[in-house]
Amino acid sequence: MKSKMILGLFLSCIMGCNFPEHYFSPKPECTQEVVFSASDDRASETYQTLILDKLRDKQPTDFRYFFETFVEENGQTYMMTNFRHSTACFDIKMLVQRWDKLAGMKRTNGQAYPKELYDLTWELKMINGKEQVVYVDMHKIID
Numbered sequence: 231m232k233s234k235m236i237l238g239l240f241l242s243c244i245m246g247c248n249f250p251e252h253y254f255s256p257k258p259e260c261t262q263e264v265v266f267s268a269s270d271d272r273a274s275e276t277y278q279t280l281i282l283d284k285l286r287d288k289q290p291t292d293f294r295y296f297f298e299t300f301v302e303e304n305g306q307t308y309m310m311t312n313f314r315h316s317t318a319c320f321d322i323k324m325l326v327q328r329w330d331k332l333a334g335m336k337r338t339n340g341q342a343y344p345k346e347l348y349d350l351t352w353e354l355k356m357i358n359g360k361e362q363v364v365y366v367d368m369h370k371i372i373d
Contacts, residue, residue, distance in 0.1 A: 257346065258294060260312070260319035272310070272321040281322050282361055285313075285354060295347040295368075297340050300326075307336070309365060311347065324352060326365045 271277065298310040298321060308323040309332070326332060335343050348369040355364045 257296075258314045258316060258319075260314060278323055281320050282354065282363070284318065284320070285322075285363065290351040290366075295350040296345050297335070297343070297347055300336055300339055311350075322363050324363045324365045325357065328365065328367075331368060331370060332365075 293313045293315050296312040296314065298312055301308045301310055301323060303323075307326050309326050310321055311324050312319065312321050326336075329336065350368040351366040352363050353366055354361055356362075357364070
């Protein structure tokens with residue numbers, strides 16, 4: 231009787247948790263669809279433009295996301311993020327304008343935080359005449 235109560239309590243706790251999508255699934259392999267030479271800078275405008283072309287017909291739910299680092303550029307902060315799905319893997323600079331969930335992660339540059347960014351959403355926006363990938367939201371990170 232006691233073990234059934236404990237099992238029931240355990241199951242109700244798990245069912246009540248809001249686990250992010252893909253939390254228990256294996257990470258997809260990084261399959262390079264876009265081939266660059268070793269000297270190509272992933273943060274360069276040329277590289278980023280090629281990647282933006284790949285994102286035009288995609289949705290945030292098409293990918294899984296992995297944190298690389300934060301980059302400061304022209305007074306803006308970007309999160310270098312690895313986008314992955316079954317046929318592509320590439321890094322993109324994602325402009326961060328909202329810090330509600332990322333402030334602690336930025337403070338430590340991701341140290342001791344999960345590498346995968348669950349349920350991340352983004353949008354393509356024109357900012358100062360330049361198209362950019364802009365961070366919108368993601369599953370809460372426990373600090």
